[in-house]
Amino acid sequence: MIPMTAIKRYLAAQLPKLVLAPSGMVILVAIYGFIAWTASVSFSSSKVMPIYDFVGLEQYIRLWSTPRWHVAVENLFVFSALYLSIATLFGLFIAILLDQRIRAEGFLRTVFLYPMALSFIVSGVAWKWVLNPGLGLQKLVRDWGWTSFTFDWLVNPNYALYTIVIAAVWQSSGFAMAIFLAGLRGIDNSIIKAAQMEGASQVRIYVSVVVPMLRPAFLSVIVLLGQIAIKTFDLTFALTNGGPGGATEMPSMFMFSATFERNQMAVGAASAMMMLAAVVAIMVPYLYTELRKPSNEH
Amino acid sequence: MSTRMRKLERHGGRLFVYGCLAVLATLYLVPLWVMLITSFKPLDEIYSGSLIGLPKQITFEAWSKAWSTACIGTNCVGLSPFFLNSLIITIPAVFVSTAIGAINGYTLTKWKFRGADLFFAVMLFGCFLPLQAVLLPIARVLGMLRLSGSTAGLILVHSVYGIAFTTMFFRNYFVSFPDELTKAALVDGAGFFRIFFSIALPTAIPIAVVCCIWQFTSIWNDFLFGVSFSAGGSSPITVALNNVVNVTLGRKQYNVDMAAALIAALPTLIVYVLSGRYFVRGLTAGAVKG
Numbered sequence: 285m286i287p288m289t290a291i292k293r294y295l296a297a298q299l300p301k302l303v304l305a306p307s308g309m310v311i312l313v314a315i316y317g318f319i320a321w322t323a324s325v326s327f328s329s330s331k332v333m334p335i336y337d338f339v340g341l342e343q344y345i346r347l348w349s350t351p352r353w354h355v356a357v358e359n360l361f362v363f364s365a366l367y368l369s370i371a372t373l374f375g376l377f378i379a380i381l382l383d384q385r386i387r388a389e390g391f392l393r394t395v396f397l398y399p400m401a402l403s404f405i406v407s408g409v410a411w412k413w414v415l416n417p418g419l420g421l422q423k424l425v426r427d428w429g430w431t432s433f434t435f436d437w438l439v440n441p442n443y444a445l446y447t448i449v450i451a452a453v454w455q456s457s458g459f460a461m462a463i464f465l466a467g468l469r470g471i472d473n474s475i476i477k478a479a480q481m482e483g484a485s486q487v488r489i490y491v492s493v494v495v496p497m498l499r500p501a502f503l504s505v506i507v508l509l510g511q512i513a514i515k516t517f518d519l520t521f522a523l524t525n526g527g528p529g530g531a532t533e534m535p536s537m538f539m540f541s542a543t544f545e546r547n548q549m550a551v552g553a554a555s556a557m558m559m560l561a562a563v564v565a566i567m568v569p570y571l572y573t574e575l576r577k578p579s580n581e582h
Numbered sequence: 583m584s585t586r587m588r589k590l591e592r593h594g595g596r597l598f599v600y601g602c603l604a605v606l607a608t609l610y611l612v613p614l615w616v617m618l619i620t621s622f623k624p625l626d627e628i629y630s631g632s633l634i635g636l637p638k639q640i641t642f643e644a645w646s647k648a649w650s651t652a653c654i655g656t657n658c659v660g661l662s663p664f665f666l667n668s669l670i671i672t673i674p675a676v677f678v679s680t681a682i683g684a685i686n687g688y689t690l691t692k693w694k695f696r697g698a699d700l701f702f703a704v705m706l707f708g709c710f711l712p713l714q715a716v717l718l719p720i721a722r723v724l725g726m727l728r729l730s731g732s733t734a735g736l737i738l739v740h741s742v743y744g745i746a747f748t749t750m751f752f753r754n755y756f757v758s759f760p761d762e763l764t765k766a767a768l769v770d771g772a773g774f775f776r777i778f779f780s781i782a783l784p785t786a787i788p789i790a791v792v793c794c795i796w797q798f799t800s801i802w803n804d805f806l807f808g809v810s811f812s813a814g815g816s817s818p819i820t821v822a823l824n825n826v827v828n829v830t831l832g833r834k835q836y837n838v839d840m841a842a843a844l845i846a847a848l849p850t851l852i853v854y855v856l857s858g859r860y861f862v863r864g865l866t867a868g869a870v871k872g
Contacts, residue, residue: 296773296774299693299774300693300695300774303685303686303774304686304689304690307682307705307745307749308705310742310745311704311708311745311746314716314742314743315708315716317719318716318719318720319715321722322715322716322717322719377602378603378606381599381602381603381606384596384599386599386603390858392603392607393858393862394854394858395607395611396606396607396610397854397858397861397865398610398614398854398855399610399613400854400861400865401847401850401851401854402803402847402850402851403802403803403805403820403823403847403850404803404805405803405805405820405823405824405846406803406820406823406843406847407613409823409824409827409839409842409843410617410840410843412827413616413617413620413836413839413840414612414613414616419629419836420633421633424632424633424634427632454609454610458610462862462865462866511710511712514712515713515714517806518805518806521805521809521824522805522824522827525828536714539714539717540714540717540806540810544810549718552718555714556712556714556715556717556718557715559712559715560711560712560715562712563711567707568707571703571706571707571710575703575706
């Protein structure tokens with residue numbers, strides 16, 4: 285007979301694994317299992333309900349021959365490029381301003397970051413009101429005397445996408461600011477002092493010494509905002525609902541309406557897999573390098 | 583350069599810095615300002631007055647309408663039941679996911695076993711998963727569990743998909759927690775749970791706060807899960823807000839829309855203002871990993 289103490293000791297040694305096992309199972313099933321499930325639907329002919337047959341890549345071919353999907357992907361590229369570059373620039377600029385040993389820094393930081401605490405639905409609703417041509421910004425400027433001023437982006441199919449950029453930049457440039465500010469605070473002051481001693485101007489120091497040192501922060505900001513951009517759903521939903529006339533369609537909205545509204549479940553699943561592929565392409569190399577860093581480099 | 587010119591440049595520089603900050607801060611505050619003043623204006627003044635001007639006549643009518651009589655579809659009960667739904671969903675989901683994250687993070691760092699880092703890496707991807715890739719299976723599983731369209735279903739979903747984030751927070755915190763302390767306790771005869779509850783957890787209060795705030799903000803603000811898995815009466819506030827705003831009957835009541843948006847925003851705004859530091863730590867934790 286095995287002595288009780290041996291069993292006890294064995295159990296004690298296995299305890300950490302036992303504690304993690306439920307979470308591990310849940311993650312395996314709810315993330316990886318469900319991804320596989322979605323993938324299998326994307327290879328099937330499902331319409332209203334899932335059917336588990338196999339039609340190969342048919343749904344992907346159908347997806348990529350849908351004009352609406354092409355609009356969505358194009359929009360995503362335009363939106364992401366503008367959103368990423370503007371939010372990064374704003375974030376960096378504000379962070380540098382805040383790093384000048386100014387008064388009321390805490391208050392200002394709060395101001396630049398509060399939109400990040402709001403739901404995208406709330407900011408969509410707020411911007412929809414501010415940007416509506418009838419009573420919003422356009423009317424305000426016209427009332428000030430510039431009567432021919434026109435700002436109808438929200439209802440203009442050619443420009444509606446840019447209103448989403450405005451709202452998204454407003455909402456999340458504070459996030460970029462927070463990361464850049466953390467990066468700036470981590471820079472050794474003696475390097476800046478040395479450059480000052482050599483008579484370099486403040487602007488020069490930032491352009492050629494400080495900003496290049498922020499490379500890791502740039503990487504984080506671009507990767508993290510990039511994956512937010514791909515998933516953008518709520519903001520579009522609340523601000524333009526894909527309109528006017530489908531002009532602001534996004535992959536996430538396409539997926540939602542194909543799956544739950546247009547009875548094209550398999551096409552919806554295929555579009556979800558495309559989104560997943562895009563996020564994996566951005567996040568996996570990033571996480572790989574982040575995790576391989578020795579932990580003293582936080 | 584003469585000292586005078588240098589002084590001038592320095593003053594000019596300060597002026598530029600403060601000027602830019604003032605302009606930018608104003609721009610960032612404008613939407614909140616406009617929401618606030620619009621919500622206190624009577625409807626006639628909205629249609630005749632200015633977007634950014636103070637209300638000539640302050641009324642709380644829009645707030646009370648948004649809270650108790652605004653129509654969500656054909657159901658004119660205001661936002662209050664949905665506010666309650668969001669609380670019912672958010673509070674348990676925050677606690678469940680944070681508790682699981684705490685014990686996971688502790689185990690992954692203080693009781694390291696072969697494969698612990700792989701386990702973490704596999705889990706970490708869950709933080710960035712585009713939820714569209716799992717939306718359909720969740721809907722099917724909730725149906726099988728008979729939880730479709732219920733707040734219980736949303737609690738479950740938010741708890742499960744929160745684990746990746748909460749584990750990441752605690753794991754990154756406990757990585758820098760000295761091994762000597764746990765080892766000494768082990769020598770003294772304390773076990774796995776004893777060390778967790780009386781040594782590790784008490785020091786982890788700040789990260790627990792960060793984690794709770796992060797989870798609270800993201801679950802309260804969730805829209806995708808809410809709109810996909812809730813039905814009618816069980817919707818969270820974000821979904822109800824979107825419905826209130828999209829009511830197309832009659833003259834658009836912008837003051838009610840803004841009051842409704844502010845009601846939906848208040849809990850997270852208050853948490854943010856009261857604990858900004860912790861909020862920022864949560865945000866940047868996603869960028870800097872141990």
